[in-house]
Amino acid sequence: MSRKLTFSGAINEALHQEMERDETVFILGEDVAKMGGDFGITRGIWLKWPHRAYDTPLSEQAIIGLSNGAAVCGLKPVAELMFADFVGVCYDQIINNSAKLAYMYDGEASAQIVVRAVTGGGIRCAYHHSQCIEPWLMNIPGLVIVAPSTPYEAKGLLVGSIRNRNPVIYLEHKLLYNKKGDVPEELYEIELFKANVVREGKDITMVAAMTMLDYAERAAVEMEKEGISVEIINPMTLFPLDKETIMDSVAKTGRLIVVQEGPKVMGYAAEIGSMVAEDIFEYLKAPLKRVTSLDTPVPFAPVQEDYVLPQYDDVIKACHEVMTF
Amino acid sequence: MALAKERLWKVYRDMVLIRRFEEEVEKYAQNGTIPGFIHLSIGQEAAQAGVVEALKYTDYKFPDHRGHGAIVLSSPPERRKNCMSEIFAKETGVNHGRGGSMHVNDLEARNMGFNGIQGSTVVTALGTAFDSYYRKANKMAGWEDENKDLDVTAVFMGDGTLGEGTCHESMNLAATWKLPLIYCLINNHYAISTHYTESHPQKELKTWGEGYEVPSYRVDGNDIEAVIEITEEAAERARKGKGPTLIEFMTYRWQGHFSGDPAAYRPDGELEKWQANCPLLLAKKKLMEVHGYSKEEIDAVHAEVEEKIQGYVKFSLESPSPKAEDAVKHVYMDRVVEGR
Ligand SMILES: Cc1ncc(C[n+]2csc(CCOP(=O)(O)OP(=O)(O)O)c2C)c(N)n1
Numbered sequence: 001m002s003r004k005l006t007f008s009g010a011i012n013e014a015l016h017q018e019m020e021r022d023e024t025v026f027i028l029g030e031d032v033a034k035m036g037g038d039f040g041i042t043r044g045i046w047l048k049w050p051h052r053a054y055d056t057p058l059s060e061q062a063i064i065g066l067s068n069g070a071a072v073c074g075l076k077p078v079a080e081l082m083f084a085d086f087v088g089v090c091y092d093q094i095i096n097n098s099a100k101l102a103y104m105y106d107g108e109a110s111a112q113i114v115v116r117a118v119t120g121g122g123i124r125c126a127y128h129h130s131q132c133i134e135p136w137l138m139n140i141p142g143l144v145i146v147a148p149s150t151p152y153e154a155k156g157l158l159v160g161s162i163r164n165r166n167p168v169i170y171l172e173h174k175l176l177y178n179k180k181g182d183v184p185e186e187l188y189e190i191e192l193f194k195a196n197v198v199r200e201g202k203d204i205t206m207v208a209a210m211t212m213l214d215y216a217e218r219a220a221v222e223m224e225k226e227g228i229s230v231e232i233i234n235p236m237t238l239f240p241l242d243k244e245t246i247m248d249s250v251a252k253t254g255r256l257i258v259v260q261e262g263p264k265v266m267g268y269a270a271e272i273g274s275m276v277a278e279d280i281f282e283y284l285k286a287p288l289k290r291v292t293s294l295d296t297p298v299p300f301a302p303v304q305e306d307y308v309l310p311q312y313d314d315v316i317k318a319c320h321e322v323m324t325f
Numbered sequence: 326m327a328l329a330k331e332r333l334w335k336v337y338r339d340m341v342l343i344r345r346f347e348e349e350v351e352k353y354a355q356n357g358t359i360p361g362f363i364h365l366s367i368g369q370e371a372a373q374a375g376v377v378e379a380l381k382y383t384d385y386k387f388p389d390h391r392g393h394g395a396i397v398l399s400s401p402p403e404r405r406k407n408c409m410s411e412i413f414a415k416e417t418g419v420n421h422g423r424g425g426s427m428h429v430n431d432l433e434a435r436n437m438g439f440n441g442i443q444g445s446t447v448v449t450a451l452g453t454a455f456d457s458y459y460r461k462a463n464k465m466a467g468w469e470d471e472n473k474d475l476d477v478t479a480v481f482m483g484d485g486t487l488g489e490g491t492c493h494e495s496m497n498l499a500a501t502w503k504l505p506l507i508y509c510l511i512n513n514h515y516a517i518s519t520h521y522t523e524s525h526p527q528k529e530l531k532t533w534g535e536g537y538e539v540p541s542y543r544v545d546g547n548d549i550e551a552v553i554e555i556t557e558e559a560a561e562r563a564r565k566g567k568g569p570t571l572i573e574f575m576t577y578r579w580q581g582h583f584s585g586d587p588a589a590y591r592p593d594g595e596l597e598k599w600q601a602n603c604p605l606l607l608a609k610k611k612l613m614e615v616h617g618y619s620k621e622e623i624d625a626v627h628a629e630v631e632e633k634i635q636g637y638v639k640f641s642l643e644s645p646s647p648k649a650e651d652a653v654k655h656v657y658m659d660r661v662v663e664g665r
């Protein structure tokens with residue numbers, strides 16, 4: 001049975017149901033227990049299981065360190081970073097421990113943890129509360145970065161992340177929290193490392209994640225009116241990427257646009273572009289396009305934030321450019 | 326210590342100014358004019374005004390995210406309206422609307438601004454404290470005199486922020502090197518919803534500094550006379566090269582964590598108890614009962630402040646937004662980032 005749930009409700013439900021099923025799963029973070037999280041995502045868990053929900057001090061390093069150690073012993077911590085920007089505070093734990101424990105322990109143990117991190121811009125909170133942090137973590141082999149875009153994905157991917165034996169950074173875009181969509185009542189899992197072809201098309205492959213998926217879907221509808229057919233791929237796991245699904249699509253359409261919220265340099269758009277240029281260059285009918293933020297910090301003033309972030313019109317412009325090359 | 330009555334009078338006016346400043350900020354945040362989120366310091370005026378009062382203009386100040394009061398009072402009177410217009414995201418803001426509430430800085434006044442990452446400024450403060458320490462040790466220009474005082478750095482941090490490892494690293498280094506630092510630990514009892522006794526084992530957070538052999542005090546952070554006295558003492562020690570001090574100012578934030586937070590985690594009656602202990606009320610009472618100021622004189626201060634505040638608000642509302650394309654300025658020094 002499916003019904004409408006918000007993105008935040010879907011995450012909450014995934015936590016409740018997976019905790020019901022597996023007693024090794026617990027949550028920790030700042031204000032996640034009694035208050036149910038700064039964004040209300042973990043509400044109700046502490047009331048149900050007072051010994052499986054922990055309010056920590058403001059100590060991100062301790063939060064991730066504890067998670068790593070507990071995971072080695074077989075527990076499954078789901079930690080919250082109130083803002084993904086705070087990943088800098090626990091960076092060493094994530095890149096040098098979480099990402100490397102499996103390697104260090106010869107695969108006998110790993111950091112099976114989930115770090116839920118609230119990401120992205122658009123809420124006028126300036127340069128320390130608006131960053132897209134995935135590139136900071138994307139050249140660290142051993143890490144997994146998951147980025148749901150819909151309530152359905154939010155629930156299934158969180159369950160998949162908790163069950164996955166690797167450290168997963170699970171990105172929650174703050175602008176998606178109130179987005180509604182169909183979510184099955186029962187517990188289900190979406191497999192990691194698999195991209196989703198959201199819409200089939202034959203002229204342009206458009207890769208987009210999180211809030212950018214909405215731009216892609218709107219653009220596809222608008223382009224259809226002009227007789228241009230857009231295939232949309234939502235990677236769901238940003239790192240490691242599902243190369244095959246993306247390559248197959250670009251080989252078919254011959255045109256690629258990646259819509260990515262963060263700055264242009266070294267984002268996943270850069271990686272996808274390189275993969276295409278390296279492996280299927282001969283299939284390309286036009287240069288690939290990246291629609292991204294400018295390479296600046298995210299400013300506070302609304303007019304400036306809008307100027308820096310990718311806008312819907314940029315996507316349309318990119319479609320016309322690849323079609324008229 | 327009792328302040329001279331003129332000084333108490335002056336800081337009372339400062340506190341009224343920052344109280345009214347915050348009330349206006351709250352109003353315009355609630356009605357959507359101010360974007361983003363806002364952390365208000367209503368109820369904590371004595372710790373903000375008192376610390377700034379005890380320091381020199383040339384001392385370094387690191388306000389925290391709940392620091393509008395210290396921010397406004399650090400800037401000279403003619404630039405205070407620009408502190409407000411910064412929070413309004415306007416071109417006339419001290420930082421041209423680029424930073425907003427959490428990042429208001431004014432280098433000329435040595436308000437070094439806040440880093441949205443809690444605990445981050447607590448280590449950055451080592452650097453400003455180090456500057457005059459270094460110049461003096463190397464007898465650099467202007468620092469040849471052995472008896473010259475060091476520049477003090479005061480860093481504000483909350484009871485919750487003390488959980489960050491940076492706070493420990495900072496204090497360990499500052500204490501060992503005897504850097505001129507004051508840790509202004511604003512204990513307003515909560516970090517978002519978490520009471521300080523739920524995130525620290527100490528009953529008094531100041532005992533935390535004692536482990537580093539740093540002189541540590543807990544004072545009534547709503548008593549502006551006590552705040553000024555202890556901060557001046559700490560500043561004096563720092564100036565003379567005797568190292569850092571930790572001061573735990575006991576106070577309370579009247580609003581929720583951010584403007585709009587209903588603060589359901591507070592027990593009934595707690596807020597009212599603290600409101601009865603309002604720093605402005607305490608100072609006013611003393612001014613009237615001990616120093617003989619009349620109600621008319623007090624009213625006149627409020628009227629004078631009101632006129633200023635209304636001026637700041639008008640200025641903020643009427644100021645233009647920054648130019649969108651200026652967002653690419655200052656990403657690098659001496660290098661231009663491409664715009665649209
Ligand atoms: C590294 C980091 N972790 C968490 C936060 C989110 N956050 C902002 S303020 C705050 C509570 C701070 O409490 P406290 O230090 O007591 O200051 P108060 O808000 O009470 O003034 C938290 C958790 C942050 N900004 N930075």
Ligand SMILES: [Mg+2]
Pocket residue numbers: 483484485511512513514515516517
């Ligand atoms: Mg506090």
